[in-house]
Amino acid sequence: MSLQVVLDQDKCSGLGLCEAEAPEIFEVREDGSLAVLDETPADEHRMACEAAVAACPTEALRLIES
């Protein structure tokens, strides 16, 4: 099972709380938009990614197992 990060750009408002939880996976750009640095993160990032999803105030992030 591998993990996939799905970002809904319409919902994301670029607060960056995901970056605070998982800086290797998410980074806010200078224009305030969010970059997903790794859309299929390794399993070691699973907990951080789950924390990032939970921390998002706009529910813009989802994790799917593929």
Place this chain on the structure above:
Amino acid sequence: MTVDHLVVVGASLAGIRAVESARKAGHTGRITLVGAEEHLPYDRPPLSKAFLEASEEAPADPRFRTEEHLRDELGVELRLGAPATGLDPKARLIALDDTEIGYDALVATTGGTARRLPGTDGIAGVHTLRTWDDAVAVRSALDAGARTVVIGAGFIGSEVASAARKRGLPATVVESLPVPLVRSVGEDMGHACAYLHRAHGTDLFCGATVLSLEQVDGRVTGVRLGDRSTVPADLVVVGIGVDPSTGWLEGSGLEVHERDHGVVADATLRCADGVYAAGDVVHFPNKLFDGEMMRLEHWTTAAEQGALAARNALDPDHATELGTVPYFWSDWYGSRIQFVGRPQADEIRVISAETGDARFLALYRRADRLVGTITIDRPTQIMKYKRLIATRASWAEALEFAGVG
């Protein structure tokens, strides 16, 4: 004892997160979610932001989940429009108006109530902004082109002023302190925030008191200030803070804070045997700040505490303590203010003044440690400071990161 029936009192963000985290933790017993409002749980930050913007379409629905999802997917029994009126922690009973509910574990997430201006109840056009119903009323007044006066230059009120100006409506903010937001961010930052109002055509009166509201036929027409001048108004939004909703805990034996009557919990958010609390209602010692007691009215804290309180309530023997970096944001006039950490500091250093950068950045120091950071329009940086605070970075490290070390 094993927990069968988990009851969550308070159906907002902390409440929904408590419910979801209980199921995620494997709780298969009953869950009841009790809410004072008729509404399903909904999200508050948009209510003073996107919800107030002019648009042809109706604003986005702020509800977190559908009733079917809560009932069928999460197996939650809903008791909405049913404010709790009492608690007996020994008998493990919660009183509602017309009935009692027994519980094995309780999570209290009743939040707070917006303070009102004394003597203004029932005057049309005067609102607080805390609930969905409040937001509908404020939006409707803005749609009608209201001249807007905000009482209290806090974050919510400032967002309302910003929304009015974005629609081209006249907006005035009346603040009793000489500088806005001094208690929440400090004096220099208060000035920076005041500048945003004035730069966007909002009249900001600081050090000003409200004598009375003027009205015609029961509808507000103006705000009379201490200097006897009157600001015309069709809409008055009162943003002077929130009182924790703990009236239902009177006589329960639970400790409430002497200042604001918020309920007092330990670091695991436990208030009494079988009773945990989360969100705006609770004072808790924050492990990350050496046990400093705090009560936070922030989205992220409510989400985090709701989830933790439920897990701890279900398994008290393995309860974990909360260490968290407080965080809030506010959007004014297209600018984003973000704050991480604690504003009470031995020193607040305005880095942007030293580096000549127009985008505000200030760091807050306690002893040798970075404890807080505020930024305006620095989206790439704020969360890096949050991580520095979370890892107890030294002041020297913080200054080096800011480029002034």
